[in-house]
Amino acid sequence: xxxxxxxxxxxxxxxxxxxxxxxxxxxxxxxxxxxxxxxxxxxxxxxxxxxxxxxxxxxxxxxxxxxxxxxxxxxxxxxxxxxxxxxxxxxxxxxxxxxxxxxxxxxxxxxxxxxxxxxxxxxxxxxxxxxxxxxxxxxxxxxxxxxxxxxxxxxxxxxxxxxxxxxxxxxxxxxxxxxxxxxxxxxxxxxxxxxxxxxxxxxxxxxxxxxxxxxxxxxxxxxxxxxxxxxxxxxxxxxxxxxxxxxxxxxxxxxxxxxxxxxxxxxxxxxxxxxxxxxxxxxxxxxxxxxxxxxxxxxxxxxxxxxxxxxxxxxxxxxxxxxxxxxxxxxxxxxxxxxx
Ligand code: AMP
Numbered sequence: 138x139x140x141x142x143x144x145x146x147x148x149x150x151x152x153x154x155x156x157x158x159x160x161x162x163x164x165x166x167x168x169x170x171x172x173x174x175x176x177x178x179x180x181x182x183x184x185x186x187x188x189x190x191x192x193x194x195x196x197x198x199x200x201x202x203x204x205x206x207x208x209x210x211x212x213x214x215x216x217x218x219x220x221x222x223x224x225x226x227x228x229x230x231x232x233x234x235x236x237x238x239x240x241x242x243x244x245x246x247x248x249x250x251x252x253x254x255x256x257x258x259x260x261x262x263x264x265x266x267x268x269x270x271x272x273x274x275x276x277x278x279x280x281x282x283x284x285x286x287x288x289x290x291x292x293x294x295x296x297x298x299x300x301x302x303x304x305x306x307x308x309x310x311x312x313x314x315x316x317x318x319x320x321x322x323x324x325x326x327x328x329x330x331x332x333x334x335x336x337x338x339x340x341x342x343x344x345x346x347x348x349x350x351x352x353x354x355x356x357x358x359x360x361x362x363x364x365x366x367x368x369x370x371x372x373x374x375x376x377x378x379x380x381x382x383x384x385x386x387x388x389x390x391x392x393x394x395x396x397x398x399x400x401x402x403x404x405x406x407x408x409x410x411x412x413x414x415x416x417x418x419x420x421x422x423x424x425x426x427x428x429x430x431x432x433x434x435x436x437x438x439x440x441x442x443x444x445x446x447x448x449x450x451x452x453x454x455x456x457x458x459x460x461x462x463x464x465x466x467x468x469x470x471x472x473x474x475x476x477x
Contacts, residue, residue: 154178
């Protein structure tokens with residue numbers, strides 16, 4: 138049986154496993170937590186991500202090693218030949234190097250650098266290990282930046298979009314329809330796909346440039362701001378992404394399956410839309426399952442994670458829903474709708 142090894146055993150690893158089992162694959166995950174939720178779909182090696190012995194145990198007998206989060210130590214990933222390769226991780230882990238890469242590829246971004254370069258108001262972000270809006274603050278007056286901080290122009294965007302694509306070993310690329318994303322308190326709440334009047338061609342152009350420059354293999358996500366009809370790249374994630382979870386139920390081939398196909402050198406599956414979809418994240422508490430399942434064409438995905446405030450513990454995809462159904466799902470899936 139073909140074994141896939143994955144650094145990280147969270148929900149993304151779990152959904153890779155769920156997509157890969159029907160393809161005849163088996164899975165092994167590395168995670169520091171014995172409760173990592175991917176343990177239900179494969180073997181779990183419990184150790185820190187930079188533990189050389191554990192990385193060797195993870196990789197032994199595997200056809201390919203991949204990862205499910207971008208803060209994997211680069212040497213650890215490179216040491217086991219992980220796919221996507223180390224260049225994507227290096228750029229993806231440092232917001233400055235990520236923005237400079239965008240700029241070198243002619244991909245527009247918000248102004249970035251020092252406050253003199255961004256103007257005010259600005260957002261100051263930590264260069265490393267920031268995610269879900271953590272490690273960022275708004276700055277309205279000139280002040281010194283700390284080491285390891287980067288300022289960005291505060292963009293008055295009209296909406297947030299993302300393009301998720303996949304590149305095969307032979308360089309073929311495919312893209313899912315652009316999604317429109319709503320964040321609250323820095324956490325993704327809702328993705329609608331396709332986005333209304335989606336700038337699909339421009340978004341694909343941006344993503345293709347990045348994929349080709351990195352010689353990338355696997356699924357990638359680029360988060361974009363749309364402002365006054367222009368697209369600005371905010372960041373990319375060298376992995377499967379929350380804004381494409383809807384593809385499990387709404388696309389011909391999910392991002393998880395296509396990531397596996399790409400890294401294993403198998404033919405890519407169609408990324409065509411099956412039906413317009415809305416994904417709602419379940420955050421904090423266990424949701425009222427029966428009420429969610431009562432919603433028309435609703436598909437619930439719980440991750441087997443213990444509830445905790447602000448924690449993503451599942452998502453629900455609504456296929457071709459009306460606005461009333463979306464509002465109902467949002468209410469049921471929020472912390473207030475959940476039951477602790
Ligand atoms: P990030 O940590 O870069 O993913 O940012 C988290 C969220 O903060 C984004 O999804 C946006 O909602 C917001 N944000 C990030 N950068 C900017 C910016 N330069 N201007 C305005 N909003 C931003």
